[in-house]
Amino acid sequence: MKLALDIKRFRFYLGVGAAYLSLWLFVDLVSHPEAFRLWASNEFWRALYIVIVNILFFEYTLPRLSRKRIFRSAFLALGQFFLYSFGLYGWRYLGIQLGVHTAFKTYSSFPEGVGDQFGAGVFSVLFFGIIKHIYDYRKLKEAAQLLRIEKQEAELNYLKSQTNPHFLFNTLNNIYVLARDKSELAPESILRLSKILRFMLYEAGGAYIAIEQELKIISDYIALEQLRYDTSLHVSFNYDVEDIRQALPPLLLVPLVENAFKHGVSETRNQPFLDIHLSLKQRQLEFYVKNSTETVLAERHVKENIGLSNLRRQLELLYKDYSLSVHQAETVFTATLKINLSSHV
Incomplete structure (x- = not known):
């Protein structure tokens, strides 16, 4: 799998990830002020995974979904579903094992844990998707505006290139009349x-x-x-x-x-x-x-x-x-x- 991402695009996702993290930190500060440091550690760990998986979804998976290639599209959609559910659950488990994530909640079953994490994954898709849509729309408008300006400048230069020789031609014609008459x-x-x-x-x-x-x-x-x-x-x-x-x-x-x-x-x-x-x-x-x-x-x-x-x-x-x-x-x-x-x- 080849994923090309320019530096500006990468910074954009980092910015959205920072906004996503800030939102959850605020929620944790209001809801759990007594254990905020531990909750903040959990959010940092989850945000790291969320940023990576959303970059993968919006920059690789989503552009390749097509009705014409239904089997490939189904495979990609299934893989993304896995990352937002089982993958996020596995990332939580890895954090617990590494000591960077505190298990404040204990799931009674594996499906319950996967379902809970999938809900967080869906929210992240909506959060990143809305901001990305606004960002892309603004970039598209800026590009269209720049293209319009460049087109107008090119046309203006063309008009000047027509007018100036036309002006000189008439002037030279006048001089020709004087020279002809000596x-x-x-x-x-x-x-x-x-x-x-x-x-x-x-x-x-x-x-x-x-x-x-x-x-x-x-x-x-x-x-x-x-x-x-x-x-x-x-x-x-x-x-x-x-x-x-x-x-x-x-x-x-x-x-x-x-x-x-x-x-x-x-x-x-x-x-x-x-x-x-x-x-x-x-x-x-x-x-x-x-x-x-x-x-x-x-x-x-x-x-x-x-x-x-x-x-x-x-x-x-x-x-x-x-x-x-x-x-x-x-x-x-x-x-x-x-x-x-x-x-x-």
């Missing part, structure tokens, strides 16, 4: 892109950044995009933040700004504009992005691109209290993001 602004655009790449490589890898850094990357991105446009593009970017050191997941706000340029401003032929406002007070973040579009009335239905859909899923994984709404008017597109930063999962 614009004198191409070198400056590459320099600005290098700053954004440096941020993404060295600053955006963690779980949080200061809101000040997010504002800086948005400003750099706007400046990079503006190189493509003449003075006809009007950009308004303002913010009201009570503490610029407050933490925020990196690049959480950038997709809305990127979306405004790629699917709004870049497609606007007359008077393109972009209005951005950020408010952050008492852990309540409100981010508004309004941009010009060329969408006609018949096309007001909003079809979310990869940037917006990824952002929405990231918010689901990161926060419990948030809202992201988009509205398409005749020539204006508005995105509104509200987050209770204290509701982070």
